Every structure is written in C-alpha cells, then in structure tokens.
Amino acid sequence: MTHANASLTPTGRLRLARCVVDDGWPLRAAAARFQVSPTTAQRWARRYREHGPAGMTDRSSRPHHSPARTPAPIEAHVLAMRRAHRIGPARLATRAGIAPSTAHRILIRHGEPVLACLDRATGEPVRRYERDQPGELVHIDVKKLARIPDGGGHKTLGRPTGRTNRNGAGYAYIHTALDDHSRLAYSEILPNETAATCAGFLRRATAWFTAHGVRVHRVLTDNAWAYTKNTWHTTCADLGIQPRHTRPWRPQTNGKVERFHRTLTDEWAYHQPYTTDTARCDAYPDWLDWYNYHRPHTALGGHPPAHRVTNLPEQHI
Missing domain, CATH: 1.10.10 (Arc Repressor Mutant, subunit A)
Incomplete structure (x- = not known):
C-alpha cells in the first residue's frame, strides 16, 4: 500500500528511476519531469540500483533502534x-x-x-452472536428489585433514613423475555419466581410474541431452580418450545437479557426518585413501550427493536 502522502505511486517511482539509471537523465531534470524534489528522485534512483523494481515500495518508518523504549x-x-x-x-x-x-x-x-x-468475569474476548430471524431464540431471566416503601427509599430520603424506612417492603421480580434477533422485550413485574409463576409468564410471553408475528422456537434461561423443574419443561413442551440452559456460572451466555435489565435499572428503576413502589410500577409499561418502539438501540444501528419485527407477510419465514 502506498503512503497516503506519497507524491508517486510505485509505478511512477519506477519510471523516474529508470529515466535516471537506465536513460541517463540528470537528477534535476527527472525531478522536474515527475514534479518531485531532487532528493526524492535521488532516493528512488538509489533504491532502483540496489534492489531493482522490488525497491519501489514503501518501507516501514519504524527506527532500527529505540534506546528510549520502555525496558x-x-x-x-x-x-x-x-x-x-x-x-x-x-x-x-x-x-x-x-x-x-x-x-x-x-x-x-x-x-x-x-x-x-473483554468479558468482565473472565477477561476473555467477547464472542458476540445474533440469530438470523426473530423467534429463533428468546432469552429469559428475572431481575430482583427491592420495593420502594411508602414515602420513598434512599433515593428520596437519603441512605440513613431510607434504610430505616424499609420496614420489610420486600422485593419485586421483573420477568423478561427478550428476542435475540430483534431485542424486542416482553416483561412483567411479578411477586415471586416460583416454577408456576415462571411457567405462567412463559405462556403469556409466547402469546405476546405470537401477536407480534414472532414464532418462539427456543428459550434460553440460566440454571435457576424454577427453570429445572418439570413445570417449566412441561410448559415448553405444550407450547412447542425447546428449552435451553446456560453453562453454570456463565451468565454472559444470557448477556442480552442481562444487558436489558441493566438498561431498565438505569433508565426506569433508578432514573428518578419515586415516593411509592406503585408509582414506579405504573411507570414501567410506558418505559417498556418506549424501549420496544422508540428507543434507539446501538446494536441495531440506532433503530428500535420493533424495527426488526414489522409484521410484513413472509418477511421472517
């Protein structure tokens, strides 16, 4: 590859050198003919004498010796x-x-x-993948979120007061099903993560994706207790879905839904101080609608997830 600021291509350099070496042109005459300095003309003529046409390519500008290099x-x-x-x-x-x-x-x-x-846990380069069509793989996971006591938590009252104001407020469990190809998400805030609750969520999520023109073929979950029970596998069989599980201690395999939960934490759960848990829960459907249909997604070229699920006939068959 020729240097970006080079006046001559390798072919032009060879012509200049041949004029000087083979045809006997004076250096200044050859330099004027090819619109370069006499020093440049002399350099290419010398390299042509020493190496022939092979010497017309650029050489590395790296010095032969670097005495100040770090030990x-x-x-x-x-x-x-x-x-x-x-x-x-x-x-x-x-x-x-x-x-x-x-x-x-x-x-x-x-x-x-x-x-x-790099993967944060292992330090290994991240190996990214994406399914070709919506519904080929749906990631499912649960985000455990502390409920906000009446009057507000530490985001509103400060940490010392917020801790004493908990009074056993408990936790909310955000169940999410996220399509691998489109990143379209179906999510619910539920009171627990038992096997029956997870199975019921899967049925509703599958129906929601079907209404959006997406046929769910596989679901990927971690190895939590609820996803290893017969209730979960029976529900998958009834829906015609193949259950898959991540490798133990490898949550990054389910990284897309893990990243979604991080996004909802930043943009919804802790985006503003809420005085009640009901107020935060009431704001979740609007944020989820924003995420699916309006929020630019960097992995999708700045388009929202719904951009990849347009319901056009036979588009994803």
Missing part, C-alpha cells in the same frame, strides 16, 4: 497487571510508575484488546 521488565509488569486486574492505562501507569501514554503504547504494541471488548 522489557516494566512492559511485562504492565501486561501482567492488565491481565490480572483488567484496568486501563491510567491506573496501570500509576502502579508501574510510568506515563499513561506509555502504558497505552505498551498495550497497543502487544495487541491487548480494549476493555470494552
């Missing part, structure tokens, strides 16, 4: 800390006693991926 033991220390603690250049620089820019260059030099591309 190898420090580089090894930086890389070891990165892999052990998964921290960025600024924190690595503080621990290693070097500049953040130096730590960044070390990471780049050794091909270390950015932290956003």
Whole structure:
C-alpha cells in the first residue's frame, strides 16, 4: 500500500528511476519531469540500483533502534497487571510508575484488546452472536428489585433514613423475555419466581410474541431452580418450545437479557426518585413501550427493536 502522502505511486517511482539509471537523465531534470524534489528522485534512483523494481515500495518508518523504549521488565509488569486486574492505562501507569501514554503504547504494541471488548468475569474476548430471524431464540431471566416503601427509599430520603424506612417492603421480580434477533422485550413485574409463576409468564410471553408475528422456537434461561423443574419443561413442551440452559456460572451466555435489565435499572428503576413502589410500577409499561418502539438501540444501528419485527407477510419465514 502506498503512503497516503506519497507524491508517486510505485509505478511512477519506477519510471523516474529508470529515466535516471537506465536513460541517463540528470537528477534535476527527472525531478522536474515527475514534479518531485531532487532528493526524492535521488532516493528512488538509489533504491532502483540496489534492489531493482522490488525497491519501489514503501518501507516501514519504524527506527532500527529505540534506546528510549520502555525496558522489557516494566512492559511485562504492565501486561501482567492488565491481565490480572483488567484496568486501563491510567491506573496501570500509576502502579508501574510510568506515563499513561506509555502504558497505552505498551498495550497497543502487544495487541491487548480494549476493555470494552473483554468479558468482565473472565477477561476473555467477547464472542458476540445474533440469530438470523426473530423467534429463533428468546432469552429469559428475572431481575430482583427491592420495593420502594411508602414515602420513598434512599433515593428520596437519603441512605440513613431510607434504610430505616424499609420496614420489610420486600422485593419485586421483573420477568423478561427478550428476542435475540430483534431485542424486542416482553416483561412483567411479578411477586415471586416460583416454577408456576415462571411457567405462567412463559405462556403469556409466547402469546405476546405470537401477536407480534414472532414464532418462539427456543428459550434460553440460566440454571435457576424454577427453570429445572418439570413445570417449566412441561410448559415448553405444550407450547412447542425447546428449552435451553446456560453453562453454570456463565451468565454472559444470557448477556442480552442481562444487558436489558441493566438498561431498565438505569433508565426506569433508578432514573428518578419515586415516593411509592406503585408509582414506579405504573411507570414501567410506558418505559417498556418506549424501549420496544422508540428507543434507539446501538446494536441495531440506532433503530428500535420493533424495527426488526414489522409484521410484513413472509418477511421472517
């Protein structure tokens, strides 16, 4: 590949060099003919004499010697800390006693991926996947959320008062079914996560997806107690759905619905202070409608999930 600021392509360089070496042109005459400096003309003529046509390509500008380069033991220390603690250049620089820019260059030099591309739990590169059609795989999970006592919790009253105001408010269980291809989500706030509750949620979620033109083929859950019982497997069989489970201790396999729960936590559950749990629950359907039909999704090119489920005849058959 030719350098972006090069005046001549390899073919032009070869023509210039042949004019000087083979045809005997003066350097200044050849330089004027090809609109380059005499120094440039001399460089390509010299390389042509030494290497022939193969010498007309760009060479690396990297120096042969770098006496000021960071010593190898420090580089090894930086890389070891990165892999052990998964921290960025600024924190690595503080621990290693070097500049953040130096730590960044070390990471780049050794091909270390950015932290956003690594799995938080294992440090391994994230392997992303997406099903080709809606309904091929639906992720299901439950988010446990502390209920808000009357008068408000710590978001409204502050942490010391909010803790004493709990009075056994309990928890709400947000059950979510999220389509892998479109990220379309069906979600309910339920009082528990028993096997019967999870099975009833699956029936309602399947009916909702069917009404939106999506035939559910498989569901993926973690290994929670309710998803391993006969009630769950019998319900899946009645609906013609194949149940699948994630590997133990690998929640990232169900990462799409886990990310949805993080989004609802930031944008709905703790987005504003609520004085009652009823007020927060009443706001959830509107937020869910916003998520499905209006909220731009970065994984979908800025389109909402419903953009991939348009109900056009035979679009996803």
